[in-house]
Amino acid sequence: MNYLELLRALLPETALVVGALLALTFDLSFGVRQSRETRLHAAVIIGTLAVVAAMFGALSAGVADAVFGGVLVLDELTLASRLGVLMLAWLTLTLTGGTARLRHPAEFVAIVLFATAGFTLMAAAQQLLVAFLALELASLSLYILAGFDKSRPESAEAALKYFLFGGMSAAFLLFGFSLIYGLTGSIELPQIAHQLARQGQSPLLSLALVMVLVAFGFKAAAAPFHLWAPDVYEGAPVVSSALIASASKLAGFTLFVRLLWPGFGPAAGSVATAAGSPGWLPLVACLSAASLLLGNFAALAQSNVRRLLAYSAIAHAGVMLLGVIVAGDAGLGPLFYYVFTYGLATIGAFAVIAVVERAGCCQKITDLAGLHRRSPLLAGCFAVYLLSLAGIPPLAGFFGKFTVFAAALNLGGLAGPAGWLALLAIALSAVALYYYLVMLKQALVVAPADPASAPVPVPADAAIVLVFTALLLVLLGLFPSVVLRIF
Amino acid sequence: MNAHPYAFLALFGAVAVAFPLILLAVARLWFRFFQPPKPSLDKGAVYECGIAPSGDSWIQFKAHYYLYAILFLIFDVEVLFLLPFAVAFTTLPGGALVAMLVFLLLLAEGLVWAWHRGHLEWK
Numbered sequence: 001m002n003y004l005e006l007l008r009a010l011l012p013e014t015a016l017v018v019g020a021l022l023a024l025t026f027d028l029s030f031g032v033r034q035s036r037e038t039r040l041h042a043a044v045i046i047g048t049l050a051v052v053a054a055m056f057g058a059l060s061a062g063v064a065d066a067v068f069g070g071v072l073v074l075d076e077l078t079l080a081s082r083l084g085v086l087m088l089a090w091l092t093l094t095l096t097g098g099t100a101r102l103r104h105p106a107e108f109v110a111i112v113l114f115a116t117a118g119f120t121l122m123a124a125a126q127q128l129l130v131a132f133l134a135l136e137l138a139s140l141s142l143y144i145l146a147g148f149d150k151s152r153p154e155s156a157e158a159a160l161k162y163f164l165f166g167g168m169s170a171a172f173l174l175f176g177f178s179l180i181y182g183l184t185g186s187i188e189l190p191q192i193a194h195q196l197a198r199q200g201q202s203p204l205l206s207l208a209l210v211m212v213l214v215a216f217g218f219k220a221a222a223a224p225f226h227l228w229a230p231d232v233y234e235g236a237p238v239v240s241s242a243l244i245a246s247a248s249k250l251a252g253f254t255l256f257v258r259l260l261w262p263g264f265g266p267a268a269g270s271v272a273t274a275a276g277s278p279g280w281l282p283l284v285a286c287l288s289a290a291s292l293l294l295g296n297f298a299a300l301a302q303s304n305v306r307r308l309l310a311y312s313a314i315a316h317a318g319v320m321l322l323g324v325i326v327a328g329d330a331g332l333g334p335l336f337y338y339v340f341t342y343g344l345a346t347i348g349a350f351a352v353i354a355v356v357e358r359a360g361c362c363q364k365i366t367d368l369a370g371l372h373r374r375s376p377l378l379a380g381c382f383a384v385y386l387l388s389l390a391g392i393p394p395l396a397g398f399f400g401k402f403t404v405f406a407a408a409l410n411l412g413g414l415a416g417p418a419g420w421l422a423l424l425a426i427a428l429s430a431v432a433l434y435y436y437l438v439m440l441k442q443a444l445v446v447a448p449a450d451p452a453s454a455p456v457p458v459p460a461d462a463a464i465v466l467v468f469t470a471l472l473l474v475l476l477g478l479f480p481s482v483v484l485r486i487f
Numbered sequence: 488m489n490a491h492p493y494a495f496l497a498l499f500g501a502v503a504v505a506f507p508l509i510l511l512a513v514a515r516l517w518f519r520f521f522q523p524p525k526p527s528l529d530k531g532a533v534y535e536c537g538i539a540p541s542g543d544s545w546i547q548f549k550a551h552y553y554l555y556a557i558l559f560l561i562f563d564v565e566v567l568f569l570l571p572f573a574v575a576f577t578t579l580p581g582g583a584l585v586a587m588l589v590f591l592l593l594l595a596e597g598l599v600w601a602w603h604r605g606h607l608e609w610k
Contacts, residue, residue, distance in 0.1 A: 003582025021596055028603045 011057030019050020158235030370448025
C-alpha cells in the first residue's frame with residue numbers, strides 16, 4: 001500500500017477535482033459581483049486548465065502494472081481511454097463557454113469536472129468496488145447535469161427518468177457484483193478470472209452475468225433497456241446531452257470491456273457456432289442485434305433532431321457491443337477506435353444543435369432547412385459529422401465500422417452468429433444512411449423556410465469545437481493507425 | 488419426510504400473498520353487506536383531524552428542510568467512515584491520514600458552498 005504511487009496513478013482525477021473546487025471557490029469569492037457571462041467564462045477557463053493538467057497527469061502516470069494492490073490498472077487502454085475522455089470533456093467545456101446560458105455556471109462546470117473524474121476513474125478501475133464507485137460518481141453527476149436547466153420541465157423530466165433508470169441499473173449491477181463475490185470470494189478482476197476458470201458454469205453465475213449485463217445495457221442505452229435515452233437526449237441541456245452521448249459512452253465501454261474480458265472472460269461462452277455454449281457472449285450478441293434493429297428502424301420515424309440522434313446512439317451501441325464481442329479475439333483496437341470517433345462525431349453534431357438552438361430555433365429536423373445559407377461553417381461541419389456517423393469513407397466512422405465488422409467476420413466466418421450480426425449491421429447501415437441523409441438534405445439542399453432568415457451567428461468557442469472535431473474525424477479516417485497502433 | 492431447505496420460502500410467499508387478499512376480501516364483504524353507499528358532501532370532504540376543513544387539499548408543502556436532511560446525512564456518513572479510521576489509527580501509515588483529511592476537506596467545501604449560496608437560510 002504505497003500512497004505516493006496511488007497519488008501518481010490518480011493525478012488526472014486529482015487535477016479534475018481540484019479544478020472543480022477552484023472553480024466553485026472562485027465563483028463564491030470573486031464572482032459574486034460579476035455578470036453571469038463573466039462567471040461562466042472564468043469557470044470554463046479554470047475547467048479547461050484542470051482538464052489540460054489532467055491530460056498531463058495521465059501521460060505522466062504512464063503505463064504501469066497494477067497499482068495499490070491491484071485496485072487500479074494503468075495499461076494502454078487506461079491511458080488511451082483517459083486521454084479520449086479528457087479530450088471529449090474539453091470539447092464539452094468549450095462548447096459550454098460558447099453556447100450555454102446557465103443560472104449557475106460554476107456549479108455546472110464543477111459537476112462536468114466531477115463527472116469527468118468519474119469517467120477517468122472508470123477507465124482505470126480493476127476492482128469491482130472501485131468500478132462501481134467510479135460509475136456512480138459519473139452517473140450521479142450526469143443526472144444532475146441532465147436536470148440542470150430548471151426553467152424547462154423537459155429537463156426535469158429527463159433528469160428524473162435518467163435517475164430512476166440509472167438507480168435501477170445500479171441496483172442490478174450491485175446485485176450481480178455481490179453474486180460474483182459470493183461465487184469467487186474476490187472483488188479483484190484477475191482473481192475472479194482465476195476462480196471462474198476453475199469453477200466453470202453454474203446457475204448462480206448465469207444469474208450474476210444476466211444482472212451485470214442488464215445494468216450494462218441500461219448504461220450503454222442498448223435495446224431493450226434504451227427507453228431513457230430519447231427523453232434524456234431531448235430534454236437535457238444540449239451540453240449535458242453531448243457529454244452523456246460521448247464521454248460517458250467511451251468510459252462505460254472501457255469499464256465494461258475490462259470487466260467482461262479480463263474479469264469474466266472464462267465465462268464468456270462462445271458465439272462461433274450457431275448453438276453457442278452458455279456464457280455472456282450470446283447475451284451480448286442478443287443485445288447487439290436488438291439495439292441494431294430497434295435503433296435504426298425507430299430512428300426512421302423521428303422528426304426531432306435530438307431524438308433521432310438518441311435512436312442512432314442506440315443503433316451505434318449495437319455496433320459497439322459487437323466490438324465488445326470481438327475484443328477477445330481482435331483486441332481492443334476496433335472497439336476503442338469506434339467508440340472514440342463516435343464520441344467525436346456526436347459531440348460535433350450536438351455542437352451544431354447547440355449553436356442553432358442558441359439562435360432561437362427549436363429542435364425539429366425541418367428547422368435545419370437552409371443551414372447552408374445561414375451558416376456555411378455549421379452546414380459543412382454537420383455534413384462531416386453525419387457522414388462519419390453513417391460510415392462514409394474517408395471519414396473516421398467508416399474505418400471504425402470497417403475494423404469492427406472485419407474483426408467480427410474473422411470470428412467464425414459468415415456462418416457463425418458473429419458473422420450474421422456483422423451482416424445485419426452492414427445491412428442496417430444502409431437504413432442509417434437514409435435517416436442521416438434526410439437531416440443532411442434539410443441542412444444542405446432545402447431552401448430556408450423564410451428567405452429573409454438571419455444568418456446563424458457562431459461563437460468563437462463553438463467554432464473551435466466544430467472545426468477541431470471535423471478535422472480530427474477526417475485525419476483519423478485517413479490515418480487510423482495512429483489510434484489502432486496503441487493497442 | 489425431509490422438506491426442501493428452501494420450502495419455507497414458498498410457504499412464506501403464499502402467506503404473504505394470501506394475507507392481504509383475505510383482508511381486502513373481508514373489507515369488500517363488509518362494504519357489501521353492512522355499509523350501503525350514501526355519499527354526501529360531508530362524507531366526501533377532506534379529512535382534517537375532525538374539524539371543518541378549510542381550503543383545498545392540493546396545497547404546496549414547504550419541503551425546504553430536505554436540505555438540512557441532506558447536509559446532516561453528509562456528516563452522518565462522515566462519522567461512519569471516521570469511526571473505523573479512528574479505531575485503526577495507530578497502525579495506519581501517514582498516507583491514510585492525508586487521504587482522510589482530503590475526504591474531510593471535500594465535505595467541508597460542500598458545506599461552505601451551501602452556506603455561501605444561502606441554502607442554510609430559512610426562506
